[in-house]
Amino acid sequence: MTSERRPSRSSETTHRDDPDQEWVSGRRRFAADIAADTSELLHVAFVLSTEPHARLLDVDADAALALPGVVAVMTGADIGLRLFGRSLRDYPVLAVDRVLFAGQRVAAVAAEDPETAHRAARMVDVSYEPLSPLYDLEDVFGEHDVELHPGAQGYEGATDDHPFGNLQGADVVVDGDVDAAFAECDHVREDTFVFDRVHSAPLEPHACVVDARGEHVSVWSSNKVPNRLRADLALLADRAVGDIHVHPTNIGGDFGSKAAPYLEVVCLLLSERTQRPVAARMTYTEMLGTTAVRHPGRLRLRTGLRQGRIHAHEAEAILDGGAFAAIKPRATRVVSILGHAYANYEVCVRDERAMTVYSNNPPGGHVRSPGEFQSVFAGESQVDLLARTCGEDPIAFRLRRTTVPEVRGILEELRAGVQPWGGDGPDVGVGVATFGCRAGNGESVVAARATSSGVVLRVGVPDQGSGMYATFRLLAAQALEIPREAVHVEAIGADETLTDAGAGSSRVTAVVGSACIDACSRLLEELGPPDPDEGGGYWPAARLERMGTPEVSVEGVGRNRRGEAAAVKPTYGGLALQVTVDRMTGQFVIRRAMLVVAPGRIANPVGFRGQLEGGFVYGLSQAVLERLVVEQGQLVTASLGDYKLACIGDVPPLEIRHVRVGAETEGELRAVGELANIGVAPALANAIDDAVGVRIRTLPITGEDVWQALRSVGQEG
Amino acid sequence: MGGVDVDPAWPSIALTVNGRRHEVSVPADRRLAGLLRDDLGLTGTKLGCEVGVCGTCTVLVDGLPTSSCLTLAVQVDGASVLTVEGLAAFPELAELGRAFVEEGGFQCGFCTSGQLVAIAGLMLEQRLSSMTSEAVTEHLHGNLCRCTGYYGIQRAIDRARR
Numbered sequence: 001m002t003s004e005r006r007p008s009r010s011s012e013t014t015h016r017d018d019p020d021q022e023w024v025s026g027r028r029r030f031a032a033d034i035a036a037d038t039s040e041l042l043h044v045a046f047v048l049s050t051e052p053h054a055r056l057l058d059v060d061a062d063a064a065l066a067l068p069g070v071v072a073v074m075t076g077a078d079i080g081l082r083l084f085g086r087s088l089r090d091y092p093v094l095a096v097d098r099v100l101f102a103g104q105r106v107a108a109v110a111a112e113d114p115e116t117a118h119r120a121a122r123m124v125d126v127s128y129e130p131l132s133p134l135y136d137l138e139d140v141f142g143e144h145d146v147e148l149h150p151g152a153q154g155y156e157g158a159t160d161d162h163p164f165g166n167l168q169g170a171d172v173v174v175d176g177d178v179d180a181a182f183a184e185c186d187h188v189r190e191d192t193f194v195f196d197r198v199h200s201a202p203l204e205p206h207a208c209v210v211d212a213r214g215e216h217v218s219v220w221s222s223n224k225v226p227n228r229l230r231a232d233l234a235l236l237a238d239r240a241v242g243d244i245h246v247h248p249t250n251i252g253g254d255f256g257s258k259a260a261p262y263l264e265v266v267c268l269l270l271s272e273r274t275q276r277p278v279a280a281r282m283t284y285t286e287m288l289g290t291t292a293v294r295h296p297g298r299l300r301l302r303t304g305l306r307q308g309r310i311h312a313h314e315a316e317a318i319l320d321g322g323a324f325a326a327i328k329p330r331a332t333r334v335v336s337i338l339g340h341a342y343a344n345y346e347v348c349v350r351d352e353r354a355m356t357v358y359s360n361n362p363p364g365g366h367v368r369s370p371g372e373f374q375s376v377f378a379g380e381s382q383v384d385l386l387a388r389t390c391g392e393d394p395i396a397f398r399l400r401r402t403t404v405p406e407v408r409g410i411l412e413e414l415r416a417g418v419q420p421w422g423g424d425g426p427d428v429g430v431g432v433a434t435f436g437c438r439a440g441n442g443e444s445v446v447a448a449r450a451t452s453s454g455v456v457l458r459v460g461v462p463d464q465g466s467g468m469y470a471t472f473r474l475l476a477a478q479a480l481e482i483p484r485e486a487v488h489v490e491a492i493g494a495d496e497t498l499t500d501a502g503a504g505s506s507r508v509t510a511v512v513g514s515a516c517i518d519a520c521s522r523l524l525e526e527l528g529p530p531d532p533d534e535g536g537g538y539w540p541a542a543r544l545e546r547m548g549t550p551e552v553s554v555e556g557v558g559r560n561r562r563g564e565a566a567a568v569k570p571t572y573g574g575l576a577l578q579v580t581v582d583r584m585t586g587q588f589v590i591r592r593a594m595l596v597v598a599p600g601r602i603a604n605p606v607g608f609r610g611q612l613e614g615g616f617v618y619g620l621s622q623a624v625l626e627r628l629v630v631e632q633g634q635l636v637t638a639s640l641g642d643y644k645l646a647c648i649g650d651v652p653p654l655e656i657r658h659v660r661v662g663a664e665t666e667g668e669l670r671a672v673g674e675l676a677n678i679g680v681a682p683a684l685a686n687a688i689d690d691a692v693g694v695r696i697r698t699l700p701i702t703g704e705d706v707w708q709a710l711r712s713v714g715q716e717g
Numbered sequence: 718m719g720g721v722d723v724d725p726a727w728p729s730i731a732l733t734v735n736g737r738r739h740e741v742s743v744p745a746d747r748r749l750a751g752l753l754r755d756d757l758g759l760t761g762t763k764l765g766c767e768v769g770v771c772g773t774c775t776v777l778v779d780g781l782p783t784s785s786c787l788t789l790a791v792q793v794d795g796a797s798v799l800t801v802e803g804l805a806a807f808p809e810l811a812e813l814g815r816a817f818v819e820e821g822g823f824q825c826g827f828c829t830s831g832q833l834v835a836i837a838g839l840m841l842e843q844r845l846s847s848m849t850s851e852a853v854t855e856h857l858h859g860n861l862c863r864c865t866g867y868y869g870i871q872r873a874i875d876r877a878r879r
Contacts (some may be wrong), residue, residue: 023826024814024833026761026801033760113755203765203773203863204827249803252827254761318730434867465825465864610821611866617866640861642768648867649856 019124030252031207034220034278038209039170040670042071044267045117045279047107047124048290049099052360052633053148054128054706056097059107064123069116073276075107079269082236084261085326088157088168088333090149091363093236093265099128100148100323101360102633103289108266110274114281114286133360133633137297137318140357148323154379155333168321169333176349181312183305183602188312193378195699197296197320197628199288200226200367201637201645202465204252206291207281208264212237212271217244219268222251224258224464225502226494241496249489253616254503256366257292260327274283288643289635292327292365294629295335295356299378300325303342303386310347312400315374317354322363323358329366337371341379344434344572345401352459360633366504371672372435373681377623377699380433380682385695394686395432406598407434409659410574413596417657418576421592427583428591429691432576435680437566439510439671442501443559447511448476448519450527451551452541454486457519460500461512462491466611466673468508471604472516478603479520479594481530486538498555506671510568511558513603513669519556526552571670575616575679578651579687583717586707588688590652592618595679598659600670612656619677621646623684627700653697730794732760733804741810743790750774750785752793753800761830765861772860775831776800782838784859799837801830810837816876821869828862832870835860836877848879853878 022028035041047059062075076094083089095106107124111117126323132146133139149163152158182188210220217239223229251258263280271278297319304312317337317550325333327383338352354371356364367373395415402408411434418430448683455476463469469489477484492498501507524530527543530682532543546549560568576594581587595616601676602608625644635641685696694709711715728825729742734757741756753759762785765773776785777799804810813836816822819847825831835857839845844855853874862870 018820021814022827023823024817025805026830027828028829029760030763030827032752032764036754036760037758113744115744116749183869191771201863203828203861204763204824204825205765251825253764253825255863280762284771334771445727463825465827467824580746606869607824608822610824610869613821613866613868614824614864615866618863639768640770643859645771645863646867647861648870649854651867654866654868695764 003716005397008521017034023185026393028250030204031209031222031249032281034249035281038048038277038279041272042110042112042274042276042278043114043117044108044110044270044278045114046105046286046467047109047121047126048286049104049106052102053126053131053133054099055131056095056106057127057129060125061107063125064109064120065308067116067120068122069112070109070120071112072110072270073268074270074568076682077390078623081200082265083155084232084265085157085320085333086259086329088325090152090155091324091326093191098689101362103595103635107272110270110278115214121475123153131536134166134658135360137320137357140359143669146662148360162170164208166358167326168358170355171332171334173337173338173350175351178312178314178349178351179350182304185311187389188304189382189389190300191382191385191697192298192300192304195296195299195383195645195695196372197630198367198622198626199253199628199643200257200292200296201643202253202255202257204256205261205282205284205287208267209277209279210267210271210279212633213275215243215641217268219244220245220249221246221264222258222565223261223264224251224462226462227460227500228502229264230494231260231262233264233268237268239672240677240710241371245495248462248493251462251464256504257462259504262290267305270452271679277666284640285638286629286637289362293322293362294323294367294368295321295364299337299381301324301341301373303382305386308434309340310345311349311351313342313347314350314454315341319354319356320359320361320364321356322359322361324363327365335366335371340372340375342383342464344404344407344437346403361630362635364539369678372674372678373622376433376435376678377681380435381685381697384431384686397519398434403677404572406572410434410572410596410598413659414574414594416596426427427691428578428583429687429689430576430578431683431686431688432574432582433679433686434572434574435675436572437506437671437675438562438570439560440504440507442511444501444512444515445499446515446519447498447553447708448523448542448556449553449580450523452544454488454538455480455482455540456490456532457516458490458492458498459512460492460495460498461503461508466508468512469609470515471509471513471607474522474604475513475516480523482539483537498507502693504674507560509603510669510671511560513558515558517556517558517595518558519554522554522556523552556702569600569668569670570674571597571599571672573675573679575683577687579684579691581688581691581706582665583692583710583715585703586705586710587703590684594651594657595654596657596659597675597678598661600668603669608672609656612676613654615673615676616654616680617646617651619680620651622700623681624700625650704705725804728771728791728793731794733797735800741821744784745791747784747790749776749788749790749793752790753785759800759802763827763830770833772835773828775834777838778814780838780842782835787848799834801834804833807841810840813837813840813873813877820840820872820876821865822873823874824864828860832860836874841875
């Protein structure tokens with residue numbers, strides 16, 4: 001056994017030499033690649049509960065331990081109740097006395113190779129006493145005496161307001177007396193929208209390597225919030241924070257999935273016990289069954305018009321949060337579902353309420369636009385229904401009621417853009433939707449160092465797959481007027497010296513990007529103004545030589561706090577889709593799409609376009625193809641063979657247009673990562689209605705749904 | 718990485734990977750992806766879905782795109798395997814890599830090895846430029862990308878076809 005501490009692999013490949021080539025040469029390394037060349041490594045496979053709700057009677061690992069190559073088995077009884085959670089710590093690292101969903105981690109096996117670990121995991125004999133389950137909202141609100149978290153008040157993060165035992169959380173936005181406002185309306189409509197479960201589904205499965213030999217712990221992980229991972233590991237493995245080094249690691253896609261320490265705590269404890277480095281990598285079935293799913297549920301919208309204006313709006317959302325609240329970051333334990341329907345229009349009085357409940361299903365988490373996807377579907381569908389009821393053109397209806405200049409510009413561009421699409425045959429329709437995206441709250445510090453050979457930006461945020469480091473390089477090159485090749489981004493992983501909120505919530509470009517710009521202006525304060533004639537492009541080299549110093553180091557800060565005057569402004573978008581519907585089958589084809597956005601400053605044109613294109617297809621995939629089927633608590637679509645993601649043959653032609661409203665927006669960095677995906681479902685539902693006159697209020701939207709709707713009104717082919 | 722002697726059969730196989738000949742002894746249930754990644758250290762080939770759907774593990778076996786997650790190592794005895802690490806040996810593929818960078822053909826990069834290998838298979842057989850774009854698209858149905866929406870990949874292929 002070697003005691004040599006492995007170097008930070010990621011720092012070897014953090015865009016220092018040839019950042020572009022790394023991506024296309026196979027040299028870009030992810031957490032599982034660190035494992036592949038770590039010597040003395042043990043591989044961990046988890047034993048997952050087969051029961052959705054049961055008392056855990058016994059975990060018999062004798063047979064597994066007898067298998068040659070198996071080194072250790074760890075159970076909940078071995079380590080006791082260790083709870084993780086982002087705002088509420090209710091999720092045990094390993095189940096101790098009960099399991100609350102099929103897929104919950106019950107035990108872990110460490111073996112010399114992955115095949116043996118998985119074989120041994122299947123040999124662990126777990127005895128369960130099944131308990132009454134709560135499978136869906138009807139069960140939760142039906143007659144029963146099942147309380148899934150009887151000790152909820154004792155969880156760290158629990159709030160006093162806890163009206164009944166299966167409530168995960170509640171959220172309210174009220175700005176007036178909505179009943180009085182409805183009484184003043186001359187037209188009111190109510191619609192209930194229902195959405196099924198979908199999965200974040202990044203292609204890289206969660207993976208980690210943990211080496212806890214000796215005093216210090218080294219961690220390589222696909223986790224996107226290294227600072228919190230380190231704090232969680234310290235707390236849950238009884239280690240000092242300073243003992244834990246979370247190395248920067250590339251992440252193969254996130255979409256909300258990679259923020260919880262599903263694997264790392266147990267790997268740390270197993271590494272301590274075995275005195276070997278330990279690795280785990282989820283199977284894709286484990287990904288689909290145990291990591292972030294979008295909350296299924298329903299959203300009832302009631303909206304009233306008074307003399308043509310939107311006078312009263314009421315929303316009530318009920319969401320299935322699954323077995324644990326742990327992977328949701330918001331203190332309300334409710335995803336961001338309120339305030340997004342009708343967000344772009346003038347509404348006199350709002351009354352919006354949401355609740356999340358516990359069930360014996362996989363835990364709900366933050367999937368790209370965690371609540372916006374559902375609420376914009378509902379809101380922009382109902383806006384269309386109101387327009388049709390009033391006999392108004394849907395674009396004109398929106399234009400008359402929007403208060404946002406950017407949305408007005410977007411709608412006018414869409415109207416001009418779709419005009420040539422019109423009159424294109426029977427059963428062809430066009431639908432539109434407007435939407436917005438706000439950067440999440442957070443603060444980040446970036447350290448910048450100018451040397452004779454280039455500028456190094458040290459960042460805490462990991463690259464979760466959006467290509468953000470390329471954006472940072474471009475921002476610094478522009479701010480300092482130096483070649484992009486002279487800027488290097490160095491990821492540092494978890495580090496108490498650099499504040500960072502991690503990747504997520506569409507915050508990185510706006511918050512960390514602003515920190516990069518701030519750091520560059522501080523560099524300019526130290527170095528003096530740029531002079532590209534000095535030093536052949538990279539002018540700071542000559543400047544430093546004249547100053548008689550080898551380098552200059554500074555720190556820059558970026559932050560966003562929604563609601564404050566200086567908060568990052570929203571990005572707005574609009575989408576138009578043209579569809580053809582086959583009345584014989586209900587099948588529909590999206591013939592073309594036009595996405596119009598009002599961007600702020602576009603720091604990285606390739607990355608910006610990629611977020612819009614990728615967001616559009618992500619939304620398309622979740623609007624029409626994806627459905628994570630869980631029946632009686634059991635995952636049915638348990639592989640990517642059954643859980644369909646959009647492939648290259650599924651994407652329609654997409655035109656992207658930009659509109660500029662006011663010169664003051666040119667310089668601001670805004671969020672774009674969770675923009676385009678939320679418009680697809682409502683634009684599609686509106687287009688289908690336009691084509692064949694039926695309204696789909698459920699997600700995903702399938703041909704069968706359309707056919708059933710046509711059949712119900714006698715309009716099928 | 719060492720295996721465990723639970724299976725009496727640890728067959729020896731010989732294969733060529735990226736032009737280099739290897740003779741290895743592997744457990745009978747080791748898959749080609751495991752052989753490449755764990756035994757030969759070629760981690761450019763990624764493991765995603767492990768059911769032959771996502772395409773992140775695509776390699777060329779005797780020129781044909783193959784899911785290395787579903788192929789046993791013993792099945793490639795005597796074969797020639799090309800992985801993403803081997804593409805640099807073909808100057809005619811350089812433009813494809815550049816086009817992926819410049820056209821936004823990737824974001825997180827996890828699927829990129831499989832995409833490049835699948836397209837390179839067509840280019841090395843000089844089929845890409847004569848195929849219809851529909852046929853190229855169909856060829857890539859088995860290479861999923863969750864980030865880009867495929868438009869950047871399509872632009873990169875269009876450049877490589879020229």
